[in-house]
Amino acid sequence: MKTLRIKPEYLNDIKRGYSLVSRDAVPNRDILEVEGELFEITDAHNKFIGKGYYGNQNKGIGWILSTKEDEAIDQEFFTTKINTALRHRKHFFDNTDTTAFRVFNGEGDGIGGLTIDYFDGYFMISWYSEGMYSFRDNIIAALDRLTTYKAIYEKKRFDTKGMYLEQEDDFVKGEPGVFPIIIKENGMNFAVDLNDGAMTGIFLDQRDVRELIRNEYAKDANVLNTFSYTGAFSVAAVLGGARNTTSVDLAKRSLPKTIEQFSVNAIDFESQDIKVMDVFDYFKYAQRKEMKFDLVVLDPPSFARSKKMTFSSAKDYTKLLADAIKITEKNGIIVASTNNASFGMKKFKTFIDKAFKDANIKYKIVEDLGLPKDFHNNRDFPEFNYLKVCFIKKLK
Ligand code: SAH
Numbered sequence: 001m002k003t004l005r006i007k008p009e010y011l012n013d014i015k016r017g018y019s020l021v022s023r024d025a026v027p028n029r030d031i032l033e034v035e036g037e038l039f040e041i042t043d044a045h046n047k048f049i050g051k052g053y054y055g056n057q058n059k060g061i062g063w064i065l066s067t068k069e070d071e072a073i074d075q076e077f078f079t080t081k082i083n084t085a086l087r088h089r090k091h092f093f094d095n096t097d098t099t100a101f102r103v104f105n106g107e108g109d110g111i112g113g114l115t116i117d118y119f120d121g122y123f124m125i126s127w128y129s130e131g132m133y134s135f136r137d138n139i140i141a142a143l144d145r146l147t148t149y150k151a152i153y154e155k156k157r158f159d160t161k162g163m164y165l166e167q168e169d170d171f172v173k174g175e176p177g178v179f180p181i182i183i184k185e186n187g188m189n190f191a192v193d194l195n196d197g198a199m200t201g202i203f204l205d206q207r208d209v210r211e212l213i214r215n216e217y218a219k220d221a222n223v224l225n226t227f228s229y230t231g232a233f234s235v236a237a238v239l240g241g242a243r244n245t246t247s248v249d250l251a252k253r254s255l256p257k258t259i260e261q262f263s264v265n266a267i268d269f270e271s272q273d274i275k276v277m278d279v280f281d282y283f284k285y286a287q288r289k290e291m292k293f294d295l296v297v298l299d300p301p302s303f304a305r306s307k308k309m310t311f312s313s314a315k316d317y318t319k320l321l322a323d324a325i326k327i328t329e330k331n332g333i334i335v336a337s338t339n340n341a342s343f344g345m346k347k348f349k350t351f352i353d354k355a356f357k358d359a360n361i362k363y364k365i366v367e368d369l370g371l372p373k374d375f376h377n378n379r380d381f382p383e384f385n386y387l388k389v390c391f392i393k394k395l396k
Contacts, residue, residue: 001051002031002039011043014050017378019064019107021052029061036134038073055113055131058162062131063112078111078135079142085109085116086146089374092118100183100192101374102204107384108376114139117204119192120183121150124200125172129158140172150175153194164198171195182264186211188239189264190232191257201230201257206299208372209233209337209389213295214240217333217391221294224248224286224327226279231258233297233335238267242295246273248282250306278306283323294332296324302340313340317348321355325394333366334392341386345370348388356392367391 006014010025021041023029032039032054041049041064051073052064065073085104086093092101104116106128113132116139117124123143127133133156143152151174156165180191180201188210190202213233218240225234228247231254237245247258255276262269275282279300298320304311311320317338324334338348345368356363369389371377377384 002037004028004031004039004041006041006043006049008044011049013381014041014064016380018381019050019052019112020060021062021064022060026061032061035129035131037131053131053135055129057113057129057158062129063107065111075138075141078138079145081110082116082139082142083146085376088376089118092374096184097187098185098207100185100190100202100204101207103374105374105376108378116143117200119194119200120181122153122174122177122181122194123147123149123151124153124155124170124194126155126157128162133158151177153177155198157198166197169195180260180264186214188214188235190235191230191260191264199229201261202232203229205339205371205375205387206232206337206389208369209335210236212367212369212391213237213297213335216240217295217335218242221333222292222329223295223297224293225297226282226324227298227300228258228274229254230261231274232261233299234258234272235261235265235267237295238262238272239265244272246275246293248275248277248279250276250278252276278308280306280309280323283327286327287323292327292329292332294329295335296328296332297335297337298324299335299337302338302342313338314342317351318355318358321352322359325355325359325361328394330394330396332394334394335389336392337387337389339386339388341383344382345388349390352390352392356394362395364393364395365390366393 004026006025035055037054040051048069050064050067052062054062089103099120103118106112106115113128115126152172153170154172179193182189183192192201214236218237221242223237223242223245225247228249231247234245234247255274258274259269300313302313328334370385371387
């Protein structure tokens with residue numbers, strides 16, 4: 001096994017459980033040749049620190065898998081990790097109101113670069129590097145041994161930016177599904193397709209936000225859902241008693257997909273507004289018409305490029321909020337969400353504070369949420385708890 005020597009300033013984090021091996025931490029990283037090969041990490045005195053695998057991702061060159069010198073990285077290792085993760089989700093498997101959740105969350109469950117989601121009998125594995133993908137047989141063998149399932153699907157997310165690699169078919173084994181399947185989440189229905197490119201129709205990490213909108217914030221509200229994708233927040237709002245919803249997304253496929261999500265919940269989609277357009281154009285339109293909403297959901301991607309502009313949540317979130325504030329009713333709520341891992345909750349709140357100060361409007365953050373319980377992560381390192389959602393009440 002090759003040995004990587006870690007720079008002293010990185011040692012402390014690793015001892016505290018940080019398992020990503022960043023590019024800068026190991027100066028002799030060039031000795032690594034084949035993704036998936038195992039390496040040992042030592043300190044400057046040649047003392048064993050951990051062992052891991054080589055796999056290039058956007059932030060690092062691999063992950064530490066074990067800090068025990070005598071632990072082998074073999075089939076038993078992978079089976080044990082997955083078994084532990086499954087046992088931690090036992091109450092999810094037992095709950096018939098929610099049939100889709102994350103069963104394995106990368107480094108939070110001990111194997112960085114790997115996630116496994118469960119959708120009512122189907123497993124979906126995401127591989128985040130070529131290196132992780134080299135353990136494919138081990139992971140599938142572990143699922144075979146530990147679970148029963150209808151089928152396994154996979155997503156290869158390993159171009160350098162963690163983007164999805166298009167492939168003909170994401171099916172791995174089992175009895176192929178007839179999609180969409182309908183999964184349940186806190187009693188709501190969602191149509192899911194595991195064999196239709198990068199996305200499945202629902203982002204499981206927003207489960208708690210959907211529930212909160214439905215249970216606490218939607219009643220009688222006029223709701224604007226921006227960057228709405230398949231309209232999952234709009235569905236939650238209607239089921240929570242919203243007066244009206246408007247879903248806005250640039251992607252053409254968002255229209256049929258949103259109609260589908262309403263329909264599988266027995267909601268008349270014709271009574272709701274679905275707009276295929278640029279959110280920033282919609283803001284201009286709404287301002288011109290002096291429209292006001294009681295609840296505005298902002299859930300932009302970390303980066304987006306449209307014909308007219310590029311949006312980066314790290315740079316432009318304050319501007320996005322400024323637009324939203326203008327069309328939110330007094331005492332209305334803005335749900336501001338971001339999944340950008342490059343900044344934490346504290347910084348996110350400074351974006352919020354600046355937007356309201358600039359507008360000279362008082363506000364109160366009435367809820368803040370991170371990842372739900374099934375998305376295990378090490379709370380000491382906020383970058384792994386990438387999701388940040390604030391419910392902001394617009395005061396006067
Ligand atoms: N809120 C959604 C997920 C949003 S994913 C949910 O909870 O399910 C991000 C979405 O933003 C994508 O569907 C993409 O098409 C859309 N998008 C990106 N840039 C946009 C823009 N400028 N205007 C409108 N939609 C945009």
